[in-house]
Amino acid sequence: MSHILAILVENQSGVLTRVAGLFSRRGYNIDSLAVGQTHDPGVSRMTIVVDGDSRVIDQVVKQLDKLVDVIEVSDISGDEHLDRELVLIKVEAEPEVRGEIMQIVDIFRARIVDIGHHSLIIECTGDAGKIRAIENSLKPFGILELVRTGKIAMVRGQKYGEG
Amino acid sequence: MMTGAEIIVKSLEQEGVEVVFGYPGGAVIPLYDKLYDSPLKHILVRHEQAAAHAADGYARATGKTGVVIATSGPGATNLVTGIATAAMDSIPMVVFTGQVALPAIGRDSFQEADITGITLPIVKHSYLVRDVNELASTIRSAFYLASTGRQGPVLIDLPKDIQMAEAEFSYPQEVSFRGYRVPGEPNSAMVYQTAKKIGLSRRPVIYAGGGVISSGAAEEIIGLAEKTNTPVVTTLMGKGAIADDHPLSLGMVGMHGTYYANYAVSHCDLLIAVGARFSDRVTGNLDTFAPHAEIIHIDIDAAEIGKNVGVQCALQGDVKLVLQELQRRIEGKPQSEKWLEQIACWKEEHPLTYEQDGDEIKPQYVVEQISELTGGNAIVTTEVGQNQMWAAQYYKAKKPRCFISSGGLGTMGYGLPAAVGAQLGCPDQLVIDISGDGSFQMNLQELATIVQYQLPVKIVILNNGYLGMVRQWQELFHEKRYSQTELIPVPDFIKLAAAYGIKGLRVQRTEDVPSVLEEAIKYPGPVIVDCVVAKEENVFPMVPAGGSLTNMLGG
Ligand SMILES: Cc1ncc(C[n+]2csc(CCOP(=O)(O)OP(=O)(O)O)c2C)c(N)n1
Numbered sequence: 037m038s039h040i041l042a043i044l045v046e047n048q049s050g051v052l053t054r055v056a057g058l059f060s061r062r063g064y065n066i067d068s069l070a071v072g073q074t075h076d077p078g079v080s081r082m083t084i085v086v087d088g089d090s091r092v093i094d095q096v097v098k099q100l101d102k103l104v105d106v107i108e109v110s111d112i113s114g115d116e117h118l119d120r121e122l123v124l125i126k127v128e129a130e131p132e133v134r135g136e137i138m139q140i141v142d143i144f145r146a147r148i149v150d151i152g153h154h155s156l157i158i159e160c161t162g163d164a165g166k167i168r169a170i171e172n173s174l175k176p177f178g179i180l181e182l183v184r185t186g187k188i189a190m191v192r193g194q195k196y197g198e199g
Numbered sequence: 200m201m202t203g204a205e206i207i208v209k210s211l212e213q214e215g216v217e218v219v220f221g222y223p224g225g226a227v228i229p230l231y232d233k234l235y236d237s238p239l240k241h242i243l244v245r246h247e248q249a250a251a252h253a254a255d256g257y258a259r260a261t262g263k264t265g266v267v268i269a270t271s272g273p274g275a276t277n278l279v280t281g282i283a284t285a286a287m288d289s290i291p292m293v294v295f296t297g298q299v300a301l302p303a304i305g306r307d308s309f310q311e312a313d314i315t316g317i318t319l320p321i322v323k324h325s326y327l328v329r330d331v332n333e334l335a336s337t338i339r340s341a342f343y344l345a346s347t348g349r350q351g352p353v354l355i356d357l358p359k360d361i362q363m364a365e366a367e368f369s370y371p372q373e374v375s376f377r378g379y380r381v382p383g384e385p386n387s388a389m390v391y392q393t394a395k396k397i398g399l400s401r402r403p404v405i406y407a408g409g410g411v412i413s414s415g416a417a418e419e420i421i422g423l424a425e426k427t428n429t430p431v432v433t434t435l436m437g438k439g440a441i442a443d444d445h446p447l448s449l450g451m452v453g454m455h456g457t458y459y460a461n462y463a464v465s466h467c468d469l470l471i472a473v474g475a476r477f478s479d480r481v482t483g484n485l486d487t488f489a490p491h492a493e494i495i496h497i498d499i500d501a502a503e504i505g506k507n508v509g510v511q512c513a514l515q516g517d518v519k520l521v522l523q524e525l526q527r528r529i530e531g532k533p534q535s536e537k538w539l540e541q542i543a544c545w546k547e548e549h550p551l552t553y554e555q556d557g558d559e560i561k562p563q564y565v566v567e568q569i570s571e572l573t574g575g576n577a578i579v580t581t582e583v584g585q586n587q588m589w590a591a592q593y594y595k596a597k598k599p600r601c602f603i604s605s606g607g608l609g610t611m612g613y614g615l616p617a618a619v620g621a622q623l624g625c626p627d628q629l630v631i632d633i634s635g636d637g638s639f640q641m642n643l644q645e646l647a648t649i650v651q652y653q654l655p656v657k658i659v660i661l662n663n664g665y666l667g668m669v670r671q672w673q674e675l676f677h678e679k680r681y682s683q684t685e686l687i688p689v690p691d692f693i694k695l696a697a698a699y700g701i702k703g704l705r706v707q708r709t710e711d712v713p714s715v716l717e718e719a720i721k722y723p724g725p726v727i728v729d730c731v732v733a734k735e736e737n738v739f740p741m742v743p744a745g746g747s748l749t750n751m752l753g754g
């Protein structure tokens with residue numbers, strides 16, 4: 037089962053390597069990883085999606101927690117949470133199909149952020165299901181490039197890191 | 200104002216460091232220049248790997264943090280095996296490596312190696328110092344991290360320009376980490392529950408690991424064992440937690456453990472694991488490990504709990520504190536008379552033994568004699584292989600910190616430099632390296648260090664002409680196809696000793712073993728004893744890798 041880990045780390049060089057290295061060294065697979073600074077410039081937050089049974093996840097969390105630069109780790113999959121991912125999709129778009137594509141974009145409440153001679157770039161934010169759906173809908177037109185940020189997630193209500 | 204190099208030396212003094220093990224080179228010349236005038240004792244090893252092992256041996260023998268210095272590039276990479284050895288066995292160590300100057304980093308400069316990157320998986324933590332103003336606090340943090348919680352090696356990479364830059368020196372007393380907490384007192388409800396379980400058990404066993412030694416909890420282990428009449432098995436790392444001749448001691452558990460230790464673990468109804476990590480060398484097949492037991496796991500490292508074996512009851516904390524609290528809470532003694540009788544039976548019927556036939560010296564006999572002559576009071580270091588296992592089986596250690604061996608990594612070449620460190624840490628004690636002819640050759644350059652510092656270390660080589668432990672596996676599991684395990688030639692160790700100005704003694708007949716060992720022990724300086732032993736002797740009992748503990752060869 038997929039688990040979402042929210043990890044607060046010291047905003048220091050080498051932290052990402054320590055975290056990622058731990059995953060590969062101990063044989064855990066990262067499905068997705070997103071990292072960025074928080075409102076405290078000394079602290080970054082990582083969101084890591086990892087697959088495994090509860091015993092594996094328990095180990096992952098404990099091993100991460102041992103890293104000196106890791107301030108706090110929690111598996112938020114079981115909590116009431118929001119998760120989002122942003123995707124940019126460059127899709128083939130000759131003039132005759134642009135209308136159709138724009139309708140799809142509307143349905144998903146996505147946006148067209150660039151128009152080229154033969155292509156469009158579409159930006160879409162959503163949870164994993166929505167991203168998958170828009171990708172599938174655009175596939176028949178010909179996807180030229182696709183990039184996603186990786187999942188970020190937040191527990192609803194109470195503030196993580198101060199609970 | 201002080202230079203970075205001065206700050207390092209002053210910080211070491213502030214930490215109470217008495218001895219550092221190192222080897223100079225271009226990137227640490229500024230640091231060595233300041234060491235020149237310092238009262239700190241610097242031990243010049245002959246290979247950086249040995250600096251790390253010596254600091255590690257020093258740490259294991261004394262309980263203090265070992266300190267290492269090496270230059271950048273090859274100096275730093277030579278440390279890797281030593282750091283990994285310390286990491287696997289949770290040994291407190293602070294390692295200083297030189298680095299090329301900050302502006303030169305990342306340009307493949309001369310003798311540049313990304314040592315913080317290379318060592319990432321084998322350190323507890325590491326630092327690359329980028330600002331001389333943070334140097335002192337970094338050193339303070341490194342010593343704190345290395346020596347608290349689950350101990351381990353911490354590396355500080357020191358660019359050469361940082362060593363020469365200047366800053367105000369003030370040594371911080373406090374450290375603060377947002378992401379590091381030292382576990383202290385255990386959860387008292389859990390302790391209460393555990394105490395109750397122990398009282399209700401009929402067939403309890405204590406399984407004591409290296410954590411007992413590092414937390415200084417030998418007294419508490421013996422206390423718990425005696426108060427509850429519970430037999431104790433130890434791991435290689437836990438050896439010395441209870442005297443091997445204590446009536447409740449069952450010796451070592453695992454692959455080359457005693458018959459009765461392995462049987463006790465396999466038949467117990469309660470296994471109390473203390474500062475141990477359920478290594479595959481201990482458990483064998485996990486599916487058949489302690490099949491009838493409820494398991495209590497006491498450990499300082501939360502990540503060890505449930506890592507290899509599911510446990511019913513977990514107490515996270517410093518094992519010394521946990522055991523003290525546990526002892527206070529214990530009321531009922533387990534009714535274990537029948538169990539102890541059963542164990543006595545196993546001990547009686549399946550003692551550790553070997554055949555003393557012919558005129559060939561049996562390596563076990565040599566270790567037995569060392570044990571007898573020293574009363575188990577010497578500090579024994581070991582190499583790796585059969586010599587290590589015979590040392591573990593037949594040396595009857597009396598107290599903690601006197602059996603020093605590379606457990607987790609199994610590093611050949613560890614014992615000699617570790618003996619150097621142990622002897623420097625404990626100048627008044629007898630230090631003996633029980634060695635193998637193969638392992639000895641992996642760090643024999645340290646004979647020069649021994650001579651330079653006049654360390655009266657005794658090196659007893661169990662010379663079987665083979666990489667014996669590998670040969671044993673080939674004999675047992677590969678139809679005696681001795682692929683690359685015969686050591687031809689084994690050098691003449693007596694002549695080699697002479698080349699270094701060390702006394703050399705050779706023993707070839709069983710009846711001479713006691714007198715030669717005695718001569719070596721009485722001799723005031725270093726001695727190499729070349730024991731020409733039976734070439735194809737095997738270590739038994741043996742649980743084949745991945746097998747069940749009750750399935751022992753030669754039990
Ligand atoms: C650095 C290193 N290389 C290889 C090994 C694999 N190995 C384990 S035991 C052993 C043989 C050791 O030979 P020796 O020191 O003569 O000891 P013996 O087993 O003969 O007592 C070897 C090669 C190791 N443990 N460490």
Ligand SMILES: [Mg+2]
Nearest residue numbers: 635636665667
């Ligand atoms: Mg040998």
